[in-house]
Amino acid sequence: QSALTQPASVSGSPGQSITISCTGTSSDVGGHNYVSWYQQYPGKAPKVMIYEVNSRPSGISNRFSGSKSGNTASLTISGLQAEDEADYYCSSFASSSTLGVFGTGTRVTVL
């Protein structure tokens, strides 16, 4: 089971919107709605930002939203803020011998 493909880096200015893609296959992203997104600051544990494609845990800003089309999921951060600068990972349930798969990770930089 290969890692899901994410862009290595995405950047934007404060106030702008950015979108991070997460491309898999019909065995993972395309075949299930258990797609989630995690934010990770250096030296810290990941934190779930989106689960089940487009649901936000309580306490997560509505500036974060998720979607999916075919084998590609997306995380959009609107109204970009300095505190959004972090690494972001997608994850999906997979119908394969390895049940869980993460994306390659994306470094978000706020210019």
Next chain:
Amino acid sequence: EVQLVESGGVMVQSGGSLRLSCTASGFTFDDYTMHWVRQTPGKGLEWVSLINWDGSTAYFADSVKGRFTISRDNSKNSLYLQMNNLRSEDTALYYCAKDGVRHGFLTHFDNWGQGTLVTVSS
């Protein structure tokens, strides 16, 4: 407040064994599937293993299958990962994570520990 505290990470020689532990609090432990997820220094996340709420079902990533076993003791709110025949590529920070849905299987990881570092030297 949910808390997950991992322990047991040390430096070990290639071919050696190690047992990681995770102690949970702040939620009904035996209602949730638990996971181990690892992160290679400076690199990405890799799902390693899960065990369901009553310990009857476990799954492993292909990269560790046959070498790692997972178990839990619900009376002690504890999760374990027995790692055998360790390789240099197993060097990573190992996180314990809670599944996000009661009696869920692999839905999402809604709480994470701070991780315990395993270093395998050759």
